[in-house]
Amino acid sequence: MKKGTKEKVTLGSGKLYMAEFTGDFAKDFAEILKLLMTEENHAGWIKGGASIEYKPTMTKEKDDLGHIVKEILTDEEATFKSGLFTWNGQTLAKFTATAEITTETRDGKTYRRLKIGGTANDDGKQYAILFVHEDAVEGNCYLLVVGRNNAGFTITFAPDSATVIDAEFSCKPHDERGTLIEFVEEIDEEYQKTYTEDELNALTVAQIETIAKAKGYTLTGSDKAAKIASFLAEQTAAGGSGTE
Numbered sequence: 001m002k003k004g005t006k007e008k009v010t011l012g013s014g015k016l017y018m019a020e021f022t023g024d025f026a027k028d029f030a031e032i033l034k035l036l037m038t039e040e041n042h043a044g045w046i047k048g049g050a051s052i053e054y055k056p057t058m059t060k061e062k063d064d065l066g067h068i069v070k071e072i073l074t075d076e077e078a079t080f081k082s083g084l085f086t087w088n089g090q091t092l093a094k095f096t097a098t099a100e101i102t103t104e105t106r107d108g109k110t111y112r113r114l115k116i117g118g119t120a121n122d123d124g125k126q127y128a129i130l131f132v133h134e135d136a137v138e139g140n141c142y143l144l145v146v147g148r149n150n151a152g153f154t155i156t157f158a159p160d161s162a163t164v165i166d167a168e169f170s171c172k173p174h175d176e177r178g179t180l181i182e183f184v185e186e187i188d189e190e191y192q193k194t195y196t197e198d199e200l201n202a203l204t205v206a207q208i209e210t211i212a213k214a215k216g217y218t219l220t221g222s223d224k225a226a227k228i229a230s231f232l233a234e235q236t237a238a239g240g241s242g243t244e
Helices: 029-036 089-095 197-201 205-215 224-237
Strands: 014-021 044-063 068-085 100-106 111-115 129-132 141-149 165-171 182-185
Touching: 014 029, 029 129, 029 205, 044 089, 044 141, 044 205, 068 129, 068 141, 089 111, 197 224, 205 224
Parallel strands: none
Antiparallel strands: 014 044, 014 129, 044 068, 068 165, 100 111, 129 141, 141 165, 141 182
């Protein structure tokens, strides 16, 4: 089965990575993965999976007789939720805006000391949050958001179950277009890497234009021959060859 098809079944949990958001992401997603998917940024192992929720708010206006109706998107919100099965004080520090963490050593023991609270201590930090669902057969998928935990947390020490820290992140726009959520899939290339002149001649103009658009080529010319010549020129410029 090809990766990224509509027949793909997404099953299972994933891994969670967090890092302080500095204001922008790299242009290439592969570079984003390289920067975020490190052992240092691994937030902990998940229990109970993860979820993303998007809620648009629509305002509807209509005339008195109901003949004309207009809907306008006036607001939107996105929320990412997950629970961490493994965690420590450094994890909790990322889950609260008022954290102060220090270490001290005395009598041969070292202590990590986390202080939480005091509204004046709000650090204003936002975090880049990357959830990775791995599937070697049907392709990995990724969720990328920016936000901070706005639901607090509860630590329960129970005799018959492990403590899971649940977090709820309110997502913030992280680029100029106002993006709240990036859902990224690994897919198999839908089109050939390169095309020969004969192969293009066997296609319709509409098909050639569709392939060119998918590859980011700008076609010129008003007839099929001119468009094919333009396609081949763009392909060569992009480092491909259609001569084989």
